[in-house]
Amino acid sequence: MKKNIVDTAAQLIAKHGLKKFTIDEIASELKMSKKTIYQHFHSKNEIIHAYFATYIESDKQSTEETLSTNHSIPQKIHDIVYASHQYRLPIAVLEEARHFYPEEWASIEELRQFKLDVTQTLLERGIDEGIFKPDINLALLSKLIEKTSTMFMDYEFLLENRLKPREAIDEALNMIFDGVIRNEHR
Template sequence: MKKKIIDQAVAVFNRKGISKTTLRDIARELAISDGHLRYYFKTKEELVHATFSEMEQEISALAAATGATSAFDVQTLVAPLTSVYRIMYRYVFFFSESTAILETFPKVYVAYEQLFQNRRQMFLALFEQYKREGVFEDKVEVHLFPLLFEQVFILSDSWVRYARLPQYGHLSQEEHIKHYVAVTVALLLPYFNADLRAQVSDWLKQAGSMPS
């Protein structure tokens, strides 16, 4: 039942927004009583925290797929990133209202801070692996990796909100995702070895421009 409540909450939060949604709204759509829902989630904060945790678990399950391999190519990077961005799109309410959510729900803020630290450790280890295995050029300086991580994190944390601006409303979800995967991959382009840089550059020519 918890999973069913979380799934319904995500749908209602996406449609109505966090501030305008009550637990009673979600219970009504599930055809259960408010008291029944509160048996599982006593407060809206508990439910928002649960939806955040659900999203994080889905993303974490895919994050390891970005690791370097002996057959690393552009699709090794693009495919898992595309899957992660699809998950993020399903939880659009969180990215559209992230500031208000983090200010309103301390539990979620703590979880978000922990996510940031976990992602930082993961990406720094990944970048060092890329350098060791030749995915990144040998001349790339390790002291740049924390800055690169922050660029990637800021972009990945904000692209959903930007994609939903009115001027991009005519585009499909997949068009949004493909474009912002390209924007993210472009951040890494200067770091790649020469062969991979040429391959990624060719892919970006096809995928990089936002459809008009």
């Protein structure tokens, strides 16, 4: 039951944001009373906490699964950027969390740092193995890759440009790894 409540809340959060979705909407969607919801969660904030906890756990799990594969380092970086999440987390929701839900924002920041550290470790390994140029600025490249992944949570950007998330990430990472200047013009 808790999972159904959080899943429904996730849909409403993606649609309305953290502040505007209501327990009444969840009850209506699930065809149950608010009282039943309150038997599982004491407040809307508890539901929001469960939403973020589920999102973060699914992202970490996806990242750890990626690290255990035999894929190439560039493919692992791609897969980490495109980590599968149980829920959509639009940019607007991230902004709301940053302003109004400091505990959830701290969790998002911990996840961001975890992924940044993992990416930097993969890049260092790639340099050691001769995959990447030895003179790259790892901190800058790691940050660029991290910002690339954040950019593709902006579903409005994707819709406006008729891009699917995976296509957009592929293209962005190709630009990062292969550059944008043609070889004959280097």
